[in-house]
Amino acid sequence: xxxxxxxxxxxxxxxxxxxxxxxxxxxxxxxxxxxxxxxxxxxxxxxxxxxxxxxxxxxxxxxxxxxxxxxxxxxxxxxxxxxxxxxxxxxxxxxxxxxxxxxxxxxxxxxxxxxxxxxxxxxxxxxxxxxxxxxxxxxxxxxxxxxxxxxxxxxxxxxxxxxxxxxxxxxxxxxxxxxxxxxxxxxxxxxxxxxxxxxxxxxxxxxxxxxxxxxxxxxxxxxxxxxxxxxxxxxxxxxxxxxxxxxxxxxxxxxxxxxxxxxxxxxxxxxxxxxxxxxxxxxxxxxxxxxxxxxxxxxxxxxxxxxxxxxxxxxxxxxxxxxxxxxxxxxxxxxxxxxxxxxxxxxxxxxxxxxx
Numbered sequence: 001x002x003x004x005x006x007x008x009x010x011x012x013x014x015x016x017x018x019x020x021x022x023x024x025x026x027x028x029x030x031x032x033x034x035x036x037x038x039x040x041x042x043x044x045x046x047x048x049x050x051x052x053x054x055x056x057x058x059x060x061x062x063x064x065x066x067x068x069x070x071x072x073x074x075x076x077x078x079x080x081x082x083x084x085x086x087x088x089x090x091x092x093x094x095x096x097x098x099x100x101x102x103x104x105x106x107x108x109x110x111x112x113x114x115x116x117x118x119x120x121x122x123x124x125x126x127x128x129x130x131x132x133x134x135x136x137x138x139x140x141x142x143x144x145x146x147x148x149x150x151x152x153x154x155x156x157x158x159x160x161x162x163x164x165x166x167x168x169x170x171x172x173x174x175x176x177x178x179x180x181x182x183x184x185x186x187x188x189x190x191x192x193x194x195x196x197x198x199x200x201x202x203x204x205x206x207x208x209x210x211x212x213x214x215x216x217x218x219x220x221x222x223x224x225x226x227x228x229x230x231x232x233x234x235x236x237x238x239x240x241x242x243x244x245x246x247x248x249x250x251x252x253x254x255x256x257x258x259x260x261x262x263x264x265x266x267x268x269x270x271x272x273x274x275x276x277x278x279x280x281x282x283x284x285x286x287x288x289x290x291x292x293x294x295x296x297x298x299x300x301x302x303x304x305x306x307x308x309x310x311x312x313x314x315x316x317x318x319x320x321x322x323x324x325x326x327x328x329x330x331x332x333x334x335x336x337x338x339x340x341x342x343x344x345x346x347x348x349x350x351x352x353x354x355x356x
Contacts, residue, residue: 026083026254028058028090031341036060036087040094043255048125049118051101051109055126056255058083059094065163065355066130066139067093070100070123070147074114075271077104077264078144080253085245085337089344092352093140096130102270104256107263110270116150116278123154127161140351142166144336145306146271149279152288159292164324164354166347168298168336171306172314173283174276178207178225180307181232188235200227208280220277229272232305239302239332241339285314294354295320298343300328300335324350 025043028036040059045052056079067089071078079097089095100119102110112118123141130139141162143151148170155165171177182201189197209224251261297315299308315325326346328335336343 025058026080028083029087030091031088036090038090046126046129048101048109048122048129049112051112051122052106053101053109053122053126054099054105056097057094058090058097060091062094062134064092064094065352066096066134066136068096068098068123068127068130068139068141070098070141070143070151071103072145072147073100073103073268073271074119074146074275075103075264075268076146077250077253077256079255080249080251081334081337083253084249085340086344089347092348094134098126099260102267102275104253104260104264104267107260107267110267114270114275116153116275116282119150119275120153120157123150124158124161127154127158131161138163138355140164140166140355142168143170144168145333146171146276148172148306149284152284155291155293156288162293164294164296164351165291166296166298166351167311169300169303169306169308169333170284170297170311170314171279172310173285174279175208175281176283177307177310178228178280181304182206182228184304185228185231185235189231197231204228209277210280220280222273222277225277226269226272229276236304236332237302239300239335239338240330241328241335242332245334245338247334285317289314289318291318291320293320294322294324296324296326296351296354298326298328298336298346300331300333300339302330302332303335305333322354324354326350 025041028038030036038058038060039062040057042057044055046055069082077099082095082097099106101122102114127139138161141151148167151165152167155162186201204224204227209221210218211221213219251264295318299311301308328339331339
């Protein structure tokens with residue numbers, strides 16, 4: 001009976017994806033709910049480092065600066081969130097969302113490799129393309145979560161491409177971050193009486209998680225990371241601004257086809273199991289503390305996905321021509337969406353002037 005229920009649930013979910021998968025460009029609205037007239041609104045297949053990947057461009061004025069948005073994950077797509085919750089920002093920036101290799105419409109690009117360095121080089125190549133395509137000397141680069149990690153590394157290599165780098169709830173230090181998450185989940189599971197989760201975590205132990213491959217090489221244990229990270233959200237503290245945030249529309253971007261949406265699910269699992277373990281011995285505190293372009297950090301009180309105290313420590317160490325900081329007191333990991341008005345005001349008043 002249990003297996004029949006799971007099968008029926010998966011079928012219903014797939015039918016929902018199919019029923020809403022007639023592709024079109026999402027409507028983008030201002031703060032009053034009026035649909036914006038977009039001068040730029042396109043879905044493009046572009047060549048990036050020997051692969052075909054998909055980008056989505058939207059903005060009200062072609063002369064506005066480009067903001068390249070790097071989604072969280074690895075394997076995630078925030079296209080639907082950006083268009084729904086950050087509509088007014090499209091009046092001041094042309095926002096380019098991107099299905100990274102292994103994600104949704106760019107799922108097949110993962111066949112050419114999924115090393116962290118592959119993603120970093122993709123960020124640089126796409127940035128070069130956007131500078132040329134839109135006739136701009138530089139662009140703005142924003143990385144959320146995992147996007148913050150690869151964005152920081154790309155900025156280290158090519159600061160000349162960017163007016164500024166915006167790290168929004170960035171992933172900074174894997175093992176310390178995951179250890180804090182492990183204890184939070186374990187303690188929460190004990191309080192809830194979730195014996196299955198308690199047993200699973202006690203069997204896995206503390207990160208980093210590693211195993212031997214068939215050749216005897218030490219590699220990251222993706223299954224162990226998936227077992228922990230897949231439980232993180234349900235045991236994270238609920239932020240005050242979370243009410244009304246519809247996380248499920250992540251899977252319902254109108255620009256994505258039915259097969260894109262299926263590949264988005266597959267890509268998220270693949271990203272956690274195959275890409276995320278590569279970060280286990282890496283930290284921005286070792287690899288990205290000197291910036292040759294302005295550094296902007298957005299942090300949030302209730303963020304235990306990318307722990308706020310670690311982000312704050314990294315920001316305090318980092319050196320840049322100028323530094324700018326936004327603290328979202330009522331938010332968790334998705335604060336740029338759940339406190340969208342504050343974030344948008346900050347982007348327009350403090351970040352946009354960095355173009356000059």
